[in-house]
Amino acid sequence: MSMEIAIPKPVERENYLNKEYGVWSWLLTTDHKRIALLYLISITFFFFIGGFFALLIRLELLTPAGDLVQADTYNKLFTQHGMVMIFFFLIPSIPAVLGNFLVPMMIGAKDLAFPRINLLSWYLYIIGGVMMLHCMLIGGVDTGWTFYAPFSTNFTNSNFIEAGLAIFVAGFSSILTGLNFVVTIHRMRAPGLTWSRLPLFIWAHYATSIIQLLGTPVIAVTIVLVAAERGLHLGIFDPKLGGDPLLFQHLFWFYSHPAVYIMILPAMGVVTEIIACFSRKRIFGYSFVAFSSIAIAVFGFLVWAHHMFVAGMSVYAALVFSFLSYAVALPSAIKVFNWTATLYKGSIHYDAPMLYAFGFLGLFTIGGLTGLFLAALGIDVHVTDTYFVVAHFHYIMVGGAVMGYLGGMHFWWPKISGRLYPEGWARLAALIVFIGFNLTFFPQFLLGYLGMPRRYYDYSHMPEFQVLNVLSTAGATVLGVGYLLPMVYFLWSMRYGKPASDNPWNAAGLEWKTASPPPTFNFDEEPIVTWEAYNYEELDAPHKQEVPVAR
Amino acid sequence: MSEHSSSSPLKMYFAVFFALLAGTGLTVFAATLDLGPFNAPVALTIATVKATLVALFFMHVWHASEKLTKLVVIGALFFLLLLLGLTMTDYATRPWS
Numbered sequence: 072m073s074m075e076i077a078i079p080k081p082v083e084r085e086n087y088l089n090k091e092y093g094v095w096s097w098l099l100t101t102d103h104k105r106i107a108l109l110y111l112i113s114i115t116f117f118f119f120i121g122g123f124f125a126l127l128i129r130l131e132l133l134t135p136a137g138d139l140v141q142a143d144t145y146n147k148l149f150t151q152h153g154m155v156m157i158f159f160f161l162i163p164s165i166p167a168v169l170g171n172f173l174v175p176m177m178i179g180a181k182d183l184a185f186p187r188i189n190l191l192s193w194y195l196y197i198i199g200g201v202m203m204l205h206c207m208l209i210g211g212v213d214t215g216w217t218f219y220a221p222f223s224t225n226f227t228n229s230n231f232i233e234a235g236l237a238i239f240v241a242g243f244s245s246i247l248t249g250l251n252f253v254v255t256i257h258r259m260r261a262p263g264l265t266w267s268r269l270p271l272f273i274w275a276h277y278a279t280s281i282i283q284l285l286g287t288p289v290i291a292v293t294i295v296l297v298a299a300e301r302g303l304h305l306g307i308f309d310p311k312l313g314g315d316p317l318l319f320q321h322l323f324w325f326y327s328h329p330a331v332y333i334m335i336l337p338a339m340g341v342v343t344e345i346i347a348c349f350s351r352k353r354i355f356g357y358s359f360v361a362f363s364s365i366a367i368a369v370f371g372f373l374v375w376a377h378h379m380f381v382a383g384m385s386v387y388a389a390l391v392f393s394f395l396s397y398a399v400a401l402p403s404a405i406k407v408f409n410w411t412a413t414l415y416k417g418s419i420h421y422d423a424p425m426l427y428a429f430g431f432l433g434l435f436t437i438g439g440l441t442g443l444f445l446a447a448l449g450i451d452v453h454v455t456d457t458y459f460v461v462a463h464f465h466y467i468m469v470g471g472a473v474m475g476y477l478g479g480m481h482f483w484w485p486k487i488s489g490r491l492y493p494e495g496w497a498r499l500a501a502l503i504v505f506i507g508f509n510l511t512f513f514p515q516f517l518l519g520y521l522g523m524p525r526r527y528y529d530y531s532h533m534p535e536f537q538v539l540n541v542l543s544t545a546g547a548t549v550l551g552v553g554y555l556l557p558m559v560y561f562l563w564s565m566r567y568g569k570p571a572s573d574n575p576w577n578a579a580g581l582e583w584k585t586a587s588p589p590p591t592f593n594f595d596e597e598p599i600v601t602w603e604a605y606n607y608e609e610l611d612a613p614h615k616q617e618v619p620v621a622r
Numbered sequence: 623m624s625e626h627s628s629s630s631p632l633k634m635y636f637a638v639f640f641a642l643l644a645g646t647g648l649t650v651f652a653a654t655l656d657l658g659p660f661n662a663p664v665a666l667t668i669a670t671v672k673a674t675l676v677a678l679f680f681m682h683v684w685h686a687s688e689k690l691t692k693l694v695v696i697g698a699l700f701f702l703l704l705l706l707g708l709t710m711t712d713y714a715t716r717p718w719s
Contacts (some may be wrong), residue, residue, distance in 0.1 A: 254690070258690075281697070284694075317712070325709075372704055372705075373708065374703065383714045384716070385716040388711040
């Protein structure tokens with residue numbers, strides 16, 4: 072007679088992913104981590120829609136003749152690409168996904184201050200997104216993402232009102248996220264977690280939230296004014312009715328320039344965390360990096376009219392705005408120099424998140440320095456409305472913000488999913504993204520400097536620009552592959568990836584002191600902080616030990 | 623909550639509400655008068671008084687003890703000033719206007 076020995080089945084630890092199952096447990100959740108994942112899925116969807124438009128733009132520009140789409144369609148392609156990527160991908164990307172997931176955990180809180188408002192912000196985002204999708208399906212909009220008056224108020228016959236309303240609604244989603252972060256960071260920090268001990272990711276999100284709270288209502292008001300002039304013929308921007316078209320640009324850029332910082336500041340926060348971890352050092356000049364985030368948020372509101380130098384504004388005011396635009400480079404430079412000083416004599420590890428952080432450092436610096444060209448009144452006249460501006464903007468937004476987002480996704484993926492991704496593939500993807508990005512956008516600097524205007528679908532009268540355009544389109548294809556790869560191996564890792572330990576990078580920070588994936592309320596016991604941020608001198612080097620944890 | 627209800631009784635809410643209605647009436651009346659260059663300043667003054675009443679009483683700023691609330695109000699006013707002030711650097715210095 073044989074005895075059966077009962078082998079105990081490993082018990083899966085309860086976490087935010089397995090606590091509840093079913094569609095409603097997700098659609099009605101108030102858990103910040105689940106809402107972060109809802110955002111992750113939604114913004115990825117919109118990223119691919121915006122990417123599809125970009126692909127069509129690049130295909131059209133492969134040849135000098137306008138032979139793929141018609142002029143009107145091309146106008147709609149670049150408009151929808153911009154609107155989708157800015158309002159439905161970049162602005163919510165890091166704050167709504169990584170910020171939502173990490174802000175409460177990094178400060179030792181159980182959730183955000185207003186969990187239901189957090190869910191409401193996702194629903195507003197989805198309502199805005201559905202409106203934008205509907206707008207595209209019934210013909211789209213052709214005003215450019217900047218929807219300047221008087222074209223948007225008097226002339227366009229595309230669906231501007233619906234697109235404007237979609238942005239209006241999505242804007243409130245952004246305001247609510249910012250509000251939640253400000254209150255949470257002020258009121259819900261763990262005992263001992265003083266402002267000077269906060270991770271710089273939190274400082275960056277705090278600064279971002281200030282911009283979201285103060286700037287977004289202005290774009291909402293601007294959209295309402297455009298709709299009022301278009302629908303009710305109120306004289307706001309139309310000189311015939313007593314308005315001023317430049318007033319639109321003042322109002323639009325008062326939000327939309329700081330919006331660039333909504334997109335880049337969180338990426339700076341991500342990169343700060345990664346550089347400290349993979350250099351095994353405390354961030355050089357912690358206070359300077361922290362306050363430079365606040366300085367960027369405030370200075371960012373003082374520079375908007377550098378978008379209007381050739382629009383007919385006062386040259387004296389232009390001089391003031393030019394000076395202020397140079398000033399905003401200072402806090403950005405403080406960050407870059409401090410990151411570089413952190414690397415100095417650090418014990419550097421070249422894991423995938425760090426490769427993205429290196430990419431960010433170089434590309435953001437190029438993007439930032441070319442921004443100074445545009446802040447200079449004389450050069451700005453030469454390159455306004457050329458591909459130079461397109462290249463500069465994409466070096467900041469794609470080279471900076473998207474690189475930061477991807478770096479952050481790789482860094483915190485073990486925490487989010489509880490699984491490890493294949494490191495080799497991830498390093499390869501980082502390399503492909505870097506090469507593809509530069510191949511796509513560096514030729515655009517040259518094109519712009521040589522005089523190729525943006526928003527032209529046909530450049531058959533200047534065929535000498537084709538070589539650089541072919542390079543750019545080829546680069547876009549490489550970049551597309553680079554973006555698809557992480558999506559594939561992240562999905563793969565959720566099923567087949569090795570289980571991650573609680574702290575696979577041996578990183579500092581409260582989020583690494585809880586389980587991977589974390590329990591619903593983040594910590595079994597409220598943490599008490601007695602140490603400074605980035606105490607890497609007390610931690611060992613990163614060890615990607617694949618220790619199976621109880622799951 | 624109890625602090626709010628004791629220091630902001632229903633009577634005051636109604637008083638503010640009727641003050642806002644009176645302000646709206648005044649705006650409509652002012653729109654029927656031709657005050658020349660004072661048309662906009664008068665309308666903006668009435669609107670500012672109304673917005674202040676809403677913020678102070680309906681949004682509880684008057685009784686707020688939280689530093690965060692004060693920070694938000696001061697911050698919002700500061701940024702509004704930036705918007706108006708820096709925009710005016712353009713309008714006030716256009717040589718052709």
